[in-house]
Amino acid sequence: MKPLNIAILGCGTVGGGVAKILTEQKDLLSKRSGREINLKVIAELNPEAAIKRFGLDAKYFAGGGAPVSREDAGNNIKKILEDNDIDVVVETMGGKGNFVHDTCLGVLQHGKNLVTANKALLAERGADIFAEAAKNKLQLGFEAAVCGAIPIIKGIKECFTGDIIQSVSGIMNGTSNYILTQMQQKGLDFGEALKLAQENGYAEADPSLDINGGDASHKLILLIKLAYGMTVTMVELATIGIQDINKNDMDFAKEINASIKLICLAKLKDNKVYATVRPMAVKNDNTLSQVNFAVNAVRLDNKYSDTHFLIGKGAGSTETAMSIVSDIVFIARHGEVATYNEEDKYTLGDANQISFPYLVSFKTKNLPGTTGLITTCIGKRGINIETVGHNRFSGETADFSIETETCTLEAISLAIDDIKKEKPELLLEEPKILPILY
Amino acid sequence: MKPLNIAILGCGTVGGGVAKILTEQKDLLSKRSGREINLKVIAELNPEAAIKRFGLDAKYFAGGGAPVSREDAGNNIKKILEDNDIDVVVETMGGKGNFVHDTCLGVLQHGKNLVTANKALLAERGADIFAEAAKNKLQLGFEAAVCGAIPIIKGIKECFTGDIIQSVSGIMNGTSNYILTQMQQKGLDFGEALKLAQENGYAEADPSLDINGGDASHKLILLIKLAYGMTVTMVELATIGIQDINKNDMDFAKEINASIKLICLAKLKDNKVYATVRPMAVKNDNTLSQVNFAVNAVRLDNKYSDTHFLIGKGAGSTETAMSIVSDIVFIARHGEVATYNEEDKYTLGDANQISFPYLVSFKTKNLPGTTGLITTCIGKRGINIETVGHNRFSGETADFSIETETCTLEAISLAIDDIKKEKPELLLEEPKILPILY
Numbered sequence: 098m099k100p101l102n103i104a105i106l107g108c109g110t111v112g113g114g115v116a117k118i119l120t121e122q123k124d125l126l127s128k129r130s131g132r133e134i135n136l137k138v139i140a141e142l143n144p145e146a147a148i149k150r151f152g153l154d155a156k157y158f159a160g161g162g163a164p165v166s167r168e169d170a171g172n173n174i175k176k177i178l179e180d181n182d183i184d185v186v187v188e189t190m191g192g193k194g195n196f197v198h199d200t201c202l203g204v205l206q207h208g209k210n211l212v213t214a215n216k217a218l219l220a221e222r223g224a225d226i227f228a229e230a231a232k233n234k235l236q237l238g239f240e241a242a243v244c245g246a247i248p249i250i251k252g253i254k255e256c257f258t259g260d261i262i263q264s265v266s267g268i269m270n271g272t273s274n275y276i277l278t279q280m281q282q283k284g285l286d287f288g289e290a291l292k293l294a295q296e297n298g299y300a301e302a303d304p305s306l307d308i309n310g311g312d313a314s315h316k317l318i319l320l321i322k323l324a325y326g327m328t329v330t331m332v333e334l335a336t337i338g339i340q341d342i343n344k345n346d347m348d349f350a351k352e353i354n355a356s357i358k359l360i361c362l363a364k365l366k367d368n369k370v371y372a373t374v375r376p377m378a379v380k381n382d383n384t385l386s387q388v389n390f391a392v393n394a395v396r397l398d399n400k401y402s403d404t405h406f407l408i409g410k411g412a413g414s415t416e417t418a419m420s421i422v423s424d425i426v427f428i429a430r431h432g433e434v435a436t437y438n439e440e441d442k443y444t445l446g447d448a449n450q451i452s453f454p455y456l457v458s459f460k461t462k463n464l465p466g467t468t469g470l471i472t473t474c475i476g477k478r479g480i481n482i483e484t485v486g487h488n489r490f491s492g493e494t495a496d497f498s499i500e501t502e503t504c505t506l507e508a509i510s511l512a513i514d515d516i517k518k519e520k521p522e523l524l525l526e527e528p529k530i531l532p533i534l535y
Numbered sequence: 536m537k538p539l540n541i542a543i544l545g546c547g548t549v550g551g552g553v554a555k556i557l558t559e560q561k562d563l564l565s566k567r568s569g570r571e572i573n574l575k576v577i578a579e580l581n582p583e584a585a586i587k588r589f590g591l592d593a594k595y596f597a598g599g600g601a602p603v604s605r606e607d608a609g610n611n612i613k614k615i616l617e618d619n620d621i622d623v624v625v626e627t628m629g630g631k632g633n634f635v636h637d638t639c640l641g642v643l644q645h646g647k648n649l650v651t652a653n654k655a656l657l658a659e660r661g662a663d664i665f666a667e668a669a670k671n672k673l674q675l676g677f678e679a680a681v682c683g684a685i686p687i688i689k690g691i692k693e694c695f696t697g698d699i700i701q702s703v704s705g706i707m708n709g710t711s712n713y714i715l716t717q718m719q720q721k722g723l724d725f726g727e728a729l730k731l732a733q734e735n736g737y738a739e740a741d742p743s744l745d746i747n748g749g750d751a752s753h754k755l756i757l758l759i760k761l762a763y764g765m766t767v768t769m770v771e772l773a774t775i776g777i778q779d780i781n782k783n784d785m786d787f788a789k790e791i792n793a794s795i796k797l798i799c800l801a802k803l804k805d806n807k808v809y810a811t812v813r814p815m816a817v818k819n820d821n822t823l824s825q826v827n828f829a830v831n832a833v834r835l836d837n838k839y840s841d842t843h844f845l846i847g848k849g850a851g852s853t854e855t856a857m858s859i860v861s862d863i864v865f866i867a868r869h870g871e872v873a874t875y876n877e878e879d880k881y882t883l884g885d886a887n888q889i890s891f892p893y894l895v896s897f898k899t900k901n902l903p904g905t906t907g908l909i910t911t912c913i914g915k916r917g918i919n920i921e922t923v924g925h926n927r928f929s930g931e932t933a934d935f936s937i938e939t940e941t942c943t944l945e946a947i948s949l950a951i952d953d954i955k956k957e958k959p960e961l962l963l964e965e966p967k968i969l970p971i972l973y
Contacts, residue, residue, distance in 0.1 A: 118697055118839060124878070129696050131873025240694075246840035248686075248694035255693060255868070256678075256686035258567050259556055259860025384846065387825065401556060401857040402684035405847035408822065415839040422697025430693070431869045435569025440562070 100133035101429045104177045105187045106200065108141035108158075111214050111241070112189030113151040114418025119425075120153065126422065130429035137183060140173040141165070174200060178207045185428055187421055188213040198222050205229040205237070212424045214241035214417055220315035221331060227322075231436040238424025243316045244269055244393040246416040247409045251427070252397075253323045254437040261400040262324045264364040266534075269316040271391035271411045272307035273339045273359040275299040277376075278389040281356055286344055299391055309338035310359065310374045317361040317374055320395075324363070325370050326439030335448035337375035345489070346529060349458050349498035350378040352486050353533070356386045360534060362451075369446035378456045379534045384408075449507040453532035454483065457509060458498040460526040463490045467523065471516055472499070478512040480504040494525060506530065538571035539867045542615045543625045544638065546579035546596075549652050549679070550627030551589040552856025557863070558591065564860065568867035575621060578611040579603070612638060616645045623866055625859055626651040636660050643667040643675070650862045652679035652855055658753035659769060665760075669874040676862025681754045682707055682831040684854040685847045689865070690835075691761045692875040699838040700762045702802040704972075707754040709829035709849045710745035711777045711797040713737040715814075716827040719794055724782055737829055747776035748797065748812045755799040755812055758833075762801070763808050764877030773886035775813035783927070784967060787896050787936035788816040790924050791971070794824045798972060800889075807884035816894045817972045822846075887945040891970035892921065895947060896936040898964040901928045905961065909954055910937070916950040918942040932963060944968065 103119065105112050119126065119136040126134045136157055141147055142165050144158040155162025159173035177183060178200075186204040188211065190197055197218055202225060204211045211230065213219070219226065219239055230237035240250040244267070253262070268274050272294060279290040291308070294300035306312045314336050318329050339359050350357045355378035363372040379386040384406050388394040393411030398404050410416040461467050472482055481502035489496040501509070513528055541557060543550050557564065557574040564572045574595055579585055580603050582596040593600025597611035615621055616638075624642040626649065628635055635656055640663060642649045649668065651657070657664065657677055668675035678688040682705070691700070706712050710732060717728040729746070732738035744750045752774045756767050777797050788795045793816035801810040817824040822844050826832040831849030836842050848854040899905050910920055919940040927934040939947070951966055 114839075122697075122699070125699070126697070128876050128878055131876070246837075246843065248690060251689070251694045252686060255865060256689045256861055257857070258864035258868075259560075259564070259857040261560070261563070384822075384825065387822065399684075399857070401552075401853040403848045403851070403854060405684065405845070407843070407845055409843035410841045413841070416841060419695070419697040419837070419839040423694055426696040427693060430696075430873055430875075435868055437868075438566050438569070440566055 098132050100135040101130070101185060101425070102135050102137040102183045103185045103187060103425060104137055104183045105139045105189060106174055106177070107188070107190035108139050108144070108147035109189065110414045111417045111421070112139070112141070112187065113147050113153070114414040115187055115189065115421045116153050116157065117151045118415070118418055118422045126426055130426050132429045134425060134429055138177060140170060140177060142167065142170050178203050178209070183209060185210045185212060185425055187425070188215060189421070191215060193218040193222055201226050202229055205233055205235055208233060208235065210236040210238070210428050212238035212421050214239070214421060216242040216312070216315040216319060220318040224328060234433050236428045236434055238421070238427065239319065240424050241417045241420035243319050244395060245409070245411040245413065246420050247393055247395060247407045247411065248423070249320065249395045249407055250323065252407060253320070257397065257399060257402065260402050262365070262397055263400055264362065264398045265320050265324055265395065266360060266362040267395035268358055268385060268388050268393055269361045269395070269411065270307055270313040270359055271393055272300045272304060273313070274388070275391045276308070277339060277342065277357055277359065280342070280344070281347055284344065287340065287342060308340050310336040313359060313361050313374045317363060317372060321363050321370060321372060323437065324439065325365065325443045326441050327370060327443055327445065329372060329445055333445060335373040335375070339376050341529070342376055345496055346458060346531070348489070349456060349486055350531070352498070353378065353456060353484070353500050354381045355379055355456070355533060356381065357531065358385060360385070364451065365443070366446070368443055370443050371446040371448055371451045373448045373451065375532070377532045377534045383534055385534065449510070450505050452503050452505055454503050455501045455509055456498055456531040456533050457501065458496070458529045459524065461495050461523050462525065463493055463495040464523070467495060470519060470523070474515040474519060475499065475501065475512045477515065478508045480508055480512060500533065536570050538573040539568065539623060539863070540573050540575040540621045541623045541625060541863060542575055542621045543577045543627060544612055544615070545626070545628035546577050546582065546585035547627065548852045549855045549859070550577070550579070550625065551585050551591070552852040553625055553627065553859045554591050554595065555589045556853070556856055556860045564864055568864050570867045572863060572867055576615060578608060578615060580605065580608050616641050616647070621647055623648045623650060623863055625863070626653060627859070629653060631656040631660055639664050640667055643671055643673055646671060646673065648674040648676070648866045650676035650859050652677070652859060654680040654750070654753040654757060658756040662766060672871050674866045674872055676859070676865065677757065678862050679855045679858035681757050682833060683847070683849040683851065684858050685831055685833060685845045685849065686861070687758065687833045687845055688761065690845060691758070695835065695837060695840065698840050700803070700835055701838055702800065702836045703758050703762055703833065704798060704800040705833035706796050706823060706826050706831055707799045707833070707849065708745055708751040708797055709831055710738045710742060711751070712826065712831070713829045714746070715777060715780065715795055715797065718780070718782070719785055722782065725778065725780060746778050748774040751797060751799050751812045755801060755810060759801050759808060759810060761875065762877065763803065763881045764879050765808060765881055765883065767810060767883055771883060773811040773813070777814050779967070780814055783934055784896060784969070786927070787894060787924055788969070790936070791816065791894060791922070791938050792819045793817055793894070793971060794819065795969065796823060798823070802889065803881070804884070806881055808881050809884040809886060809889045811886045811889065814969055815972045816969045821972055823972065887948070888943050890941050890943055892941050893939045893947055894936055894969040894971050895939065896934070896967045897962065899933050899961050900963065901931055901933040902961070905933060908957060908961070912953040912957060913937065913939065913950045915953065916946045918946055918950060938971065
């Protein structure tokens with residue numbers, strides 16, 4: 098059989114890692130694949146840095162290792178797409194602009210398999226890319242796009258295929274988990290923990306997409322597509338980031354034996370999928386609460402095989418690169434594969450209707466009758482109260498939290514509206530509502 | 536494409552679960568596979584019980600649902616093997632006798648794919664079965680044979696294929712983990728916990744294979760075969776069960792913030808694979824220490840993608856059945872697949888040379904100078920001591936443990952020999968040696 102020839106577009110942190118593994122382990126990968134795996138060409142604007150950082154041979158680079166103009170780089174990519182000898186293109190340029198989008202689509206239009214770690218592109222602009230792969234019976238590998246090295250994409254497409262996933266949840270953003278872990282373990286406030294994450298390379302200079310839940314949403318959108326055959330947009334997905342979590346929230350969670358984590362959740366009920374990305378108070382008995390720092394974890398609750406956890410590194414150069422290489426080996430081993438299709442029978446439910454116990458924290462004036470008023474309003478909305486936490490009052494203000502029994506977010510919101518109507522001046526801040534995950 | 540036709544041999548706990556999922560979810564499985572998945576026939580001695588227990592239609596059973604003599608059952612299986620219309624045979628009869636072995640081999644010799652949960656057969660007598668599948672380019676699915684529903688077989692063969700597994704370890708026997716968890720949480724002794732496991736359906740009337748480490752060894756042998764391309768026999772694998780673990784051991788482990796677990800471990804070092812199955816003291820920071828009751832967990836430490844955990848149900852009717860169904864879907868999706876081959880370059884190392892810190896517990900006469908003598912003997916063998924635990928003396932005997940720094944099992948054994956030579960009457964029992972897992 099002819100070798101499986103690979104082209105890599107973009108040789109930065111991830112692409113360089115792929116090139117390194119493909120060259121270092123060529124014999125082993127070929128043996129596992131039952132077919133020679135051959136890195137043929139790398140398109141990169143600045144080969145010298147990549148050659149030095151990853152110890153690569155200059156011969157792999159289009160242009161022989163010399164710096165390449167943007168125009169030449171475009172031409173090199175065009176040549177790769179038109180080269181009939183190339184079987185797989187690895188896209189590790191990143192971004193979700195037209196150039197990257199059109200290049201990925203072009204790879205498939207030219208009859209080549211595509212492997213990418215580009216979650217933003219696939220989650221926000223992936224519809225025609227997925228469709229093109231299906232139409233041409235080509236593989237579109239994106240294991241690296243969701244939780245780095247954790248094999249959750251193949252987990253759903255190839256491993257839990259005898260099951261029905263009742264819910265998929267997890268910790269899918271390493272940066273925010275690192276920040277929350279530092280806040281919890283060292284008592285830092287959000288700003289201090291973010292700074293520490295930036296100093297240690299766990300957060301970028303502009304950390305917006307990590308801390309506002311955007312990156313985690315991209316991943317959940319891709320998992321929902323696989324597990325439930327549905328396309329959900331960023332606008333449709335109820336997303337709250339971690340930027341408003343403070344020391345008090347950490348303390349209130351600790352009081353009920355829980356840790357705050359940014360949780361992605363999609364849950365099937367009566368043919369509707371309820372999905373959200375938001376900080377939750379995860380009880381310490383739940384394995385997810387013990388997943389700390391930049392580690393990722395995915396939990397599946399399945400109809401036949403019960404609960405499963407997959408825990409591992411969600412980012413990093415060789416970690417993400419390994420996932421891409423595993424997609425290449427999968428293409429080599431399996432070639433043309435039927436598109437994985439889920440029955441197209443689910444619709445998106447209203448996230449306000451998801452039932453949870455909730456941890457609701459209040460900052461109020463420190464007045465007699467406050468607890469009575471708030472708990473009465475909650476009770477009138479049919480919500481049972483599990484506990485009222487300690488009041489951390491300081492002079493004129495009171496801080497305390499209430500743990501409810503299971504109810505909807507809608508019911509909680511209505512109760513809070515009632516409190517505001519009853520005594521408009523009582524609440525000094527909008528109460529914070531954290532679902533509690535057992 | 537013609538439907539993928541399935542035959543099931545044996546319709547007990549697991550086979551019945553497979554039949555149930557295949558019939559309940561036929562449309563979904565067919566959609567996912569890109570091909571109709573069709574249960575054609577079940578061979579079973581006692582169909583009535585299976586029909587009742589799993590709600591199956593009598594039409595699926597060879598003989599139409601009536602009880603079948605052993606001779607007729609043999610003929611039914613022969614017919615299935617010779618039926619050119621059948622593509623996959625699911626073996627869920629169990630046992631490792633000649634009949635089962637020859638039937639499995641026969642399935643492959645007749646050009647059909649084989650799926651089985653039979654770890655004992657594959658681990659002890661599987662060589663010619665694996666070879667026959669490779670020769671005929673047929674799939675041999677055995678996801679269900681190792682840790683039930685945890686996708687560790689496809690994890691190694693299809694997901695972490697871009698990596699090199701530096702070590703594979705885990706909790707692979709639910710019965711022994713259930714017993715150890717009960718001992719730890721309720722302070723039971725081994726006999727009481729075993730009885731509880733039997734009463735609750737977690738241990739069989741004859742629990743030997745679960746508590747002596749045999750079942751866990753079968754699983755580790757299959758993982759070593761996949762991860763390192765090596766065939767290890769039950770005799771070669773250093774195995775110790777949990778039957779000698781007592782309350783004192785639990786207490787000594789707790790003293791060093793650890794829990795005792797039956798651990799399977801295979802570790803790659805300098806092209807040698809060091810493997811053992813034995814109780815270890817797992818530090819509470821290690822995720823494996825929090826895997827309790829009948830749950831299984833596999834840990835991979837990989838060259839490129841670092842540490843991964845897969846945690847889930849290791850047994851149960853629908854759990855194990857789901858794994859088998861996922862193998863069937865895999866066959867439907869991928870048909871002929873190159874055999875997964877690892878480079879054949881590793882040999883088995885001497886388990887006595889594995890380096891660990893150790894927890895060594897002593898029962899001695901309660902005499903002055905005992906600690907000095909023992910710690911001196913240990914020191915003379917070049918082993919550093921981390922801590923000496925509390926002495927739980929009762930009258931004339933003393934019970935205490937010593938935590939060493941990293942050393943080999945061989946060095947510990949030599950130190951114990953030295954102690955015996957120095958003062959033959961001092962040790963009242965053979966010291967217990969538990970590797971400590973961080």
